[in-house]
Structures are given as structure tokens and as C-alpha cells.
Amino acid sequence: MSEIRTLALACKDAAQIMFGLDTQTKRKLLHDMADALEAQRETILTANARDLQQAAAKGLQGAMLDRLRLDASRLTGMAVAVREIAALPDPVGLVTRRETRPNGLEVERVRIPLGVIAMIYEARPNVTADAAALCLMAGNTVILRGGSEALHSNMAIAVALHAALEKHDIPVAAITLIEDLRRETMVEVLQLTDIVDLAIPRGGEGLIHFVAEHARVPVIKHYKGVCHLYVDASADETLAMNLLIDGKISRPGVCNALETLLVHRDIAASFLPKAANALQECGVELRGCERSRALVDGMRPATEEDYAAEFLDLIIAVRVVDDLGMAIGHIQRFGSDHTEVIATRDENVARRFVQAIRSAVVAVNASSRFSDGGELGLGAEIGISTTRLHAYGPMGAEALTVERFVVRGHGQVRHPQSARN
Amino acid sequence: MSEIRTLALACKDAAQIMFGLDTQTKRKLLHDMADALEAQRETILTANARDLQQAAAKGLQGAMLDRLRLDASRLTGMAVAVREIAALPDPVGLVTRRETRPNGLEVERVRIPLGVIAMIYEARPNVTADAAALCLMAGNTVILRGGSEALHSNMAIAVALHAALEKHDIPVAAITLIEDLRRETMVEVLQLTDIVDLAIPRGGEGLIHFVAEHARVPVIKHYKGVCHLYVDASADETLAMNLLIDGKISRPGVCNALETLLVHRDIAASFLPKAANALQECGVELRGCERSRALVDGMRPATEEDYAAEFLDLIIAVRVVDDLGMAIGHIQRFGSDHTEVIATRDENVARRFVQAIRSAVVAVNASSRFSDGGELGLGAEIGISTTRLHAYGPMGAEALTVERFVVRGHGQVRHPQSARN
Known part of the structure; x- marks a missing residue:
């Protein structure tokens, strides 16, 4: 033997x-x-x-x-x-x-x-x-x-x-x-x-x-965390900003940090410049789609690889979306089944988001950084499973x-x- | 693609x-x-x-x-x-x-x-x-x-x-x-x-x-079912006999059928000859340890392979054991984590059996044949898992x-x- x-x-x-x-x-x-x-x-x-x-x-x-x-x-x-x-x-x-x-x-x-x-x-x-x-x-x-x-x-x-x-x-x-x-x-x-x-x-x-x-x-398996924040048209902008900063800045090297920001087009013109400003003040590099680049100066274009990336660093990918469906589609395509967040004041939109997203943790108006055994009440954790079994x-x-x-x-x-x- | x-x-x-x-x-x-x-x-x-x-x-x-x-x-x-x-x-x-x-x-x-x-x-x-x-x-x-x-x-x-x-x-x-x-x-x-x-x-x-x-x-995985019935010294003999016959005879070709009978030595002389007789009447071939062969005429000796076998047929392996611990040890060694049954009137023995046995289904004074999604209240089953996950x-x-x-x-x-x- x-x-x-x-x-x-x-x-x-x-x-x-x-x-x-x-x-x-x-x-x-x-x-x-x-x-x-x-x-x-x-x-x-x-x-x-x-x-x-x-x-x-x-x-x-x-x-x-x-x-x-x-x-x-x-x-x-x-x-x-x-x-x-x-x-x-x-x-x-x-x-x-x-x-x-x-x-x-x-x-x-x-x-x-x-x-x-x-x-x-x-x-x-x-x-x-x-x-x-x-x-x-x-x-x-x-x-x-x-x-x-x-x-x-x-x-x-x-x-x-x-x-x-x-x-x-x-x-x-x-x-x-x-x-x-x-x-x-x-x-x-x-x-x-x-x-x-x-x-x-x-x-x-x-x-x-x-x-x-x-x-x-x-x-x-505990694969990567490509976590998304979707800021709905109905979002409280201050609340959304707090979730964004906490998710991206408080510990960028961990799997429950935010990697991609999705913003509804109706709120983008108001929210995105302020958000970009706050992120840039914290040293975060933004990489965005064309529509987001039109709203923020000096934003580098985002590639497909950026949307699929777990940066684990002070970098965030940004995309303006037409509606909830487009946000869900983006997450389904690029997400890693880890943690997704929606900022919204619309109960109905929140419900639809939760029902369509299959990730292990889905949060409504709360930071992705709570996706953690201790924070969710498990007392301790041996890891975070992205295996749906x-x-x-x-x-x-x-x-x-x-x-x-x-x-x-x-x-x-x-x-x-x-x-x- | x-x-x-x-x-x-x-x-x-x-x-x-x-x-x-x-x-x-x-x-x-x-x-x-x-x-x-x-x-x-x-x-x-x-x-x-x-x-x-x-x-x-x-x-x-x-x-x-x-x-x-x-x-x-x-x-x-x-x-x-x-x-x-x-x-x-x-x-x-x-x-x-x-x-x-x-x-x-x-x-x-x-x-x-x-x-x-x-x-x-x-x-x-x-x-x-x-x-x-x-x-x-x-x-x-x-x-x-x-x-x-x-x-x-x-x-x-x-x-x-x-x-x-x-x-x-x-x-x-x-x-x-x-x-x-x-x-x-x-x-x-x-x-x-x-x-x-x-x-x-x-x-x-x-x-x-x-x-x-x-x-x-x-x-x-749904591996084999090497299911055991352990007849404790305290067992109701009629009850044990019913579990034995139901477990071995009612449908021998399925995974929740009994494959091995373990009998406490204190009840063996009384129970085993009657059990052997009833099984043989139903056409079941018995293969036993030396002690069981001393109690039953014409029983073929059981090999280690017999104790590990899922016969799916009218064959049963038999062993007389000294005590509960030996029964548990046998099941731990030869079992397949599927279903094990104890016949006992002693609550304490039942509790120790349930606590020591790691199989998916453990039954006290009930037939192994109930190890089935429908019978256990699931309504329907897609299979029986022997994977402990x-x-x-x-x-x-x-x-x-x-x-x-x-x-x-x-x-x-x-x-x-x-x-x-």
C-alpha cells in the first residue's frame, strides 16, 4: 500500500x-x-x-x-x-x-x-x-x-x-x-x-x-468572484454610491469585492460622473462601454476580457444598460455565480432581479462585501462555493x-x- | 463547436x-x-x-x-x-x-x-x-x-x-x-x-x-446496496422474522433488499434455525459463518466476498456476532452506505446502532424495503445516493x-x- x-x-x-x-x-x-x-x-x-x-x-x-x-x-x-x-x-x-x-x-x-x-x-x-x-x-x-x-x-x-x-x-x-x-x-x-x-x-x-x-x-470549487453592482433607474443614488465604494475599495483583493458596475441609462447621466469621480479619488481605474465613456472623461474602453475579469485590484469595469433585462443578461454572460447586488427602490425590480439571477448570493441594497460566512451568520467559513451542488x-x-x-x-x-x- | x-x-x-x-x-x-x-x-x-x-x-x-x-x-x-x-x-x-x-x-x-x-x-x-x-x-x-x-x-x-x-x-x-x-x-x-x-x-x-x-x-453515485439486518439479543423474534422475509423475499433484485443477516449470539440458537427454515422454504440459499453453520444444517460457508456481495438474488449471507459492537464493525467493513436495519426492543441498543452507523438510511424495527423515495415521503425519486454529499x-x-x-x-x-x- x-x-x-x-x-x-x-x-x-x-x-x-x-x-x-x-x-x-x-x-x-x-x-x-x-x-x-x-x-x-x-x-x-x-x-x-x-x-x-x-x-x-x-x-x-x-x-x-x-x-x-x-x-x-x-x-x-x-x-x-x-x-x-x-x-x-x-x-x-x-x-x-x-x-x-x-x-x-x-x-x-x-x-x-x-x-x-x-x-x-x-x-x-x-x-x-x-x-x-x-x-x-x-x-x-x-x-x-x-x-x-x-x-x-x-x-x-x-x-x-x-x-x-x-x-x-x-x-x-x-x-x-x-x-x-x-x-x-x-x-x-x-x-x-x-x-x-x-x-x-x-x-x-x-x-x-x-x-x-x-x-x-x-x-x-471556489472559483473567482466576478461580482456585479446594478444601479437601477429607481436607485437611491447615495445608497448606490455607498455600496459601490464599499464593494470596490474596502478590500479590493478579495472575492466578494465588486468588479463590474452596471448602470441603468436613465440614471447614468446623473450617477455615473459622480461615481467615477469618487472612484478615481480612491485611485480606482475605470474601464467602460461607449455610453459610459461619453459621460466620464478619460475612461479607458472596456473589452470583453475586462467584463469577465476578476481584477482583485483597484480597477472596475463599467457598462450602461438599457434596462433590467440587459443587466441580467450581462450578469448571466459574464458573472461567476458568486455575488450580485442591486440598488433599487422598486420592490418589483428587486424581486425580478432576485428571481432571474442564479448566483450563490444575491443582495438587494446591501454591499457585496457581506458575502462571507461570518457576516451572513454562519459563524465561520471554510470557503465560498461556486459549485451549485x-x-x-x-x-x-x-x-x-x-x-x-x-x-x-x-x-x-x-x-x-x-x-x- | x-x-x-x-x-x-x-x-x-x-x-x-x-x-x-x-x-x-x-x-x-x-x-x-x-x-x-x-x-x-x-x-x-x-x-x-x-x-x-x-x-x-x-x-x-x-x-x-x-x-x-x-x-x-x-x-x-x-x-x-x-x-x-x-x-x-x-x-x-x-x-x-x-x-x-x-x-x-x-x-x-x-x-x-x-x-x-x-x-x-x-x-x-x-x-x-x-x-x-x-x-x-x-x-x-x-x-x-x-x-x-x-x-x-x-x-x-x-x-x-x-x-x-x-x-x-x-x-x-x-x-x-x-x-x-x-x-x-x-x-x-x-x-x-x-x-x-x-x-x-x-x-x-x-x-x-x-x-x-x-x-x-x-x-x-448510486452504488450497490449491501443492506444488513442485525437481530439483537433483545429482538422480538416474530418482528425480526418479518423484517427478514420482507427484506430478502419481497423483491430480491432491488438495491434495498437484504443481503446479510447478523444475529446476536444470545438469540442465535433460538432465532437462526427458524429463520433458516423460513428462508429455505422460500428458496433462499444461506451462506454462513462457522457459528451459524453449527446451528443450521447444510449451510454453505460464507466467504469474505459473500459478505461484500450485492447478490440481488435469493441468497443471503449470515453471521453470528458477539455483540452490537461486532455487528457495527461488520457493517462498517462490508456495508455500502445504503440501508441497515436493527431489530431490537432495547432503546439504548437502537440509539447506539443509529449513532454508529453512517449509512444513508438506518431503520429500527422496520424493513429495509422502505428505503425508497415514495415510501419515505419524497413522492418520487430520481435515485438513491450513496455519495455522502x-x-x-x-x-x-x-x-x-x-x-x-x-x-x-x-x-x-x-x-x-x-x-x-
Whole structure:
């Protein structure tokens, strides 16, 4: 048996134990995990210093290097996040529906853990603790495959988490960190169809495409967020301006930032020059259609690629549309099923927008930046799904479980003629 | 663009229209589909006669030929099934949760259709109408790829269904029947990741393995049902006997039939000889462990393969176990995550069984044969998922939808400091 299969099988065996844990025990376990992270602070920071040094030597810099960096305060933040996850409602055991059938059978739908979850992610070492805590809180075990830059940090974090598992007599394989970072080993994990119940890739488009291409296990993908704001003719202009600035400026590098502004032609002459002005003051480059360029000086023409782009930067594509239908058509063509926003005072227009748009999150008069597990009330998120299956949009603990059927009877059979009472 | 891609894209475009249809319209559409099936009875039966003739010429016989056969009464049954689906509660638009966040945002979880569903199935032509009706009732469109034996029947059924779509000005591509049955064409469908939201293979293990191996789109698998009955020491013996006979005899060829009987050693001497006798009277062959063979004359020894087998036949594997833990261990090792049953009068044992078993359906004192969408209250089923993701167990119309987020605000932004009120 290959080494990776042996590791994964141990993780699957541990899933049987996690499957049966009650809420109280899981919460204690997560608190011990948080305590262990703090207790092993020095070891983790030393390991992180080694990663930082190697990364700097390889020429990593700026935001990339910053995402890799841990310090005392970030480590505390990591422990706090784990304790917050411990405080979440436990989705496991939740009875979502209960029905008594005409023959007296009691049929319940009950949430159970998925089993073994493989997280494939990139540089941020805090994902190691976050993902492990969320997977375990939902009764699962986890195979973690992080980026090579963070390997020593991740290993030190795993050592701390394992100490907590041991305290509860749970096999450390419940949190299995893959230290062999060769691509072929990742592919092997992604093809363990009899062991891995779900793979969640988190990172750049390249990583996600690689995982989607090579996986034989189910994958929930987190593709790009090409988020739109449509400013309807009936919009409150100040409100629309606030959604625009918050969506584009407050954190342009994240997936729920706005990438395209669609403006109804009846409000364009009034709204667009002011909007362009405000955006430009914040250093945003605008790329627009002909009609928007006629209203704003010095706007560069937008190409089809611009409308399809996730800029993740201070750039926004702009288009004046004839009506709601044209706005919807644009989103259907260029959107990425992530998050779309409408600014309108017309209830009817809002309803039609919500009904026609198939994205994971659709917001009426609220910023796209709320498309986030914490903001929407999930408590924590393991990612944002753009796969329209199982989970769609921000995924919390509940998305790491599934409903199954529990049936209770008193001897009912389907074909009573074969019974021998 | 390949021909199949063109067809699939038309199906995706039609999904935009289906997405917006209200319940009333969908119900009328399904009733018109049912009427059209009956109106075109002669054409469909003629096409079916042609399929039957070719199948017989190819040497198909017995149950296989029978599954392919349509007659006036089966066609009526098909239309009735479509009308029953039309009467189901519409899952689309269902608000499953509603919460007002501290900042006043109203967050709803609302069910929407998945989009385009690819059904890959084998000989039974009634699946064509069933699957189309269920997919459309849940607001989806469907790509149907049936077996070659039923091609003419399926084409005639599709013509009837298309007549109903046209009556409602819905593109006929909403029900796209693939007539090119080459394997490479099926593979192409299974790799249209930008078009197909879900593939559901229904048929033998070979087909399901083929689909799982070649798909790049999400797949919900319906693998085998190695269903267990565990007769606890505390079981009511008559009740246990009824579950055993119903589970093994009433329809041995289906996935929710029993394949293995586990008996607690304390009840084995009393229960097993009677059970063996009753099973043998019904023509069932028993294959057992040493301890069960010591209690029953002429029982053939069971191999590991027998314990892992989905016999789909009048054969049952038998094992005497020391206790509940050994029964659970056996099921964990040999089960297929489908359906497991316990017969017990001990609430505590029942609870431990339900908590330890991860199968899609777990039944206490009720027959495994209830593991069926209709019997469990789903109204109709598109299959039974053994994939622990999205849906697990019998899948009805709701399993063809997904929850997304609808957020309503009055101008909330995430970083108010950037707002310009």
C-alpha cells in the first residue's frame, strides 16, 4: 500500500470515532486545540521564522510574504478563531424534518458528518488551524495539504493540534497533515475515492483548476468572484454610491469585492460622473462601454476580457444598460455565480432581479462585501462555493454535514402478504 | 463547436427559462407532458415494438426484455407518474431559514434549481419520462442519455414531451435526448464542466464506475446496496422474522433488499434455525459463518466476498456476532452506505446502532424495503445516493435544488468609514 493511502486510511478510521463524539466533547477538544496553539507559541513562531526566511530567499515579498507571517498577535487570533468555532451550534444530530407516514413509520432527516475532508490550500498557515477546527466540530476528520512555503509552520501547528487530540484519546490521524508536497502525491489524495468524501481547494485559480482536473473524489470549487453592482433607474443614488465604494475599495483583493458596475441609462447621466469621480479619488481605474465613456472623461474602453475579469485590484469595469433585462443578461454572460447586488427602490425590480439571477448570493441594497460566512451568520467559513451542488455560497460547519434518513417502526414490512405473524 | 456541446448549450439556455417558471406553470407543463404521452401512445408503442424486436434479435431475454417492454398499461402508468410529480410540493423558492443580522440585514436561505442535469441510464424507457418530469418540476433542464436498446422508445417519448414544451413556449432543448450513443459522446457530456451541473448515473455497477471514472462534472453515485439486518439479543423474534422475509423475499433484485443477516449470539440458537427454515422454504440459499453453520444444517460457508456481495438474488449471507459492537464493525467493513436495519426492543441498543452507523438510511424495527423515495415521503425519486454529499439516500425533487443566500438591506456597507453619507 502506498504511504499516502496508509495515512488516509488512518484518517478514515479516525472518522469513525469523530462520527460518534457528542457536542460537549468536541467543544472541549477544540478548546484544548486552542490552548495548545498558545502553549506552543514559541515553537510555532520559530518554525514560521524558518518558512519566512526560506520564502524571502526564494524572492517572495509584499502581500505574499505577509500572508505567510505569524506573530504573537496572529497566533492569538488563530486560537480565538478555534474557540469561536467551538461555540458554534453543532450541526451533527440536528433533526431537520420529522414525519409520521400513513403506515406509522417515523421518518426523520438527521444531519451526520461527511467523513474525511481533504483541504488543499496555499500560503496562509492559519487555514491549518481553522480548517481542522471546523472539520472536527462538524464531526469529520481532515487531510490537510498546504503550500510548500508554509510547511514548517503547518507542521508545528499540527503538532500542537495533535497534543489536544491525544488528550482526548482521539487518533492524531484525525488531523493528517501531508508533508510530502509533490504534485503526484496530491493527485493520489484526490483519487482516493473509497476514503476521501470531499475535497475543498482554496487558493488561486491555478490550484483550483488543477484539483478539479485531477480529482476523482467530489470537489467543491471556489472559483473567482466576478461580482456585479446594478444601479437601477429607481436607485437611491447615495445608497448606490455607498455600496459601490464599499464593494470596490474596502478590500479590493478579495472575492466578494465588486468588479463590474452596471448602470441603468436613465440614471447614468446623473450617477455615473459622480461615481467615477469618487472612484478615481480612491485611485480606482475605470474601464467602460461607449455610453459610459461619453459621460466620464478619460475612461479607458472596456473589452470583453475586462467584463469577465476578476481584477482583485483597484480597477472596475463599467457598462450602461438599457434596462433590467440587459443587466441580467450581462450578469448571466459574464458573472461567476458568486455575488450580485442591486440598488433599487422598486420592490418589483428587486424581486425580478432576485428571481432571474442564479448566483450563490444575491443582495438587494446591501454591499457585496457581506458575502462571507461570518457576516451572513454562519459563524465561520471554510470557503465560498461556486459549485451549485451541496453548498452554494459561504460554507460553514453545516455544509460539512449531510442529511440522512432515520426510520423507526414497530415491525412494518413493505409486503405484508409475505409476513408470518 | 462539437455537436454535443451545441446541444448542451441550448439545454443550458433553456435552464434560464426554467429557472424563472412559477409552480403553477410547471404543474401545467407536467400535466401536458402526461397528456402528450397518452395522446402519442400508438407512436410510442410502435417505437417500443421496434426496440423489442431488435433486442430479441440480439438475444436479450427474460427480465432484461421485460424491463424494456411498454404496453398500454405501462404507458398509462408513466403518465400517472408524471402527474404525481406535478402534484409534489415545489421545492424552488422555499425559504428554509430567515435571520435578521445585528446590522439589520435580512438573510434568507432560498432553494433554487441546480441548472442542467445529465441523466445516464440503462434499459427502462420509463426513466425518460420520470427523470424529465422530476428535473423540470425542480426547475432544471435535463440531458438524457439512455441505453441503446431503448433508443427508439426514448426518442418517441421525447417527441411527446417536446410537444408539451412547445405548447408552453419553452425550448425543446429543456429535455435533450442524446441520440448519439457512442461512449466518447457520453464522456464528452460528462466533461462539460461549464454546462452540466450534475450527472446522475442509474444502472449497473459497470455504468456507474464508467461515469465516475470519466466525469469532470459533479456526480451523485448510486452504488450497490449491501443492506444488513442485525437481530439483537433483545429482538422480538416474530418482528425480526418479518423484517427478514420482507427484506430478502419481497423483491430480491432491488438495491434495498437484504443481503446479510447478523444475529446476536444470545438469540442465535433460538432465532437462526427458524429463520433458516423460513428462508429455505422460500428458496433462499444461506451462506454462513462457522457459528451459524453449527446451528443450521447444510449451510454453505460464507466467504469474505459473500459478505461484500450485492447478490440481488435469493441468497443471503449470515453471521453470528458477539455483540452490537461486532455487528457495527461488520457493517462498517462490508456495508455500502445504503440501508441497515436493527431489530431490537432495547432503546439504548437502537440509539447506539443509529449513532454508529453512517449509512444513508438506518431503520429500527422496520424493513429495509422502505428505503425508497415514495415510501419515505419524497413522492418520487430520481435515485438513491450513496455519495455522502449533497444528497444521501433516496433523492426527490428537493435534491435537485440547492440553497442560496438572498440578502436584503437598506444600504448597509461592511466598512462604514468608507461611506459618504
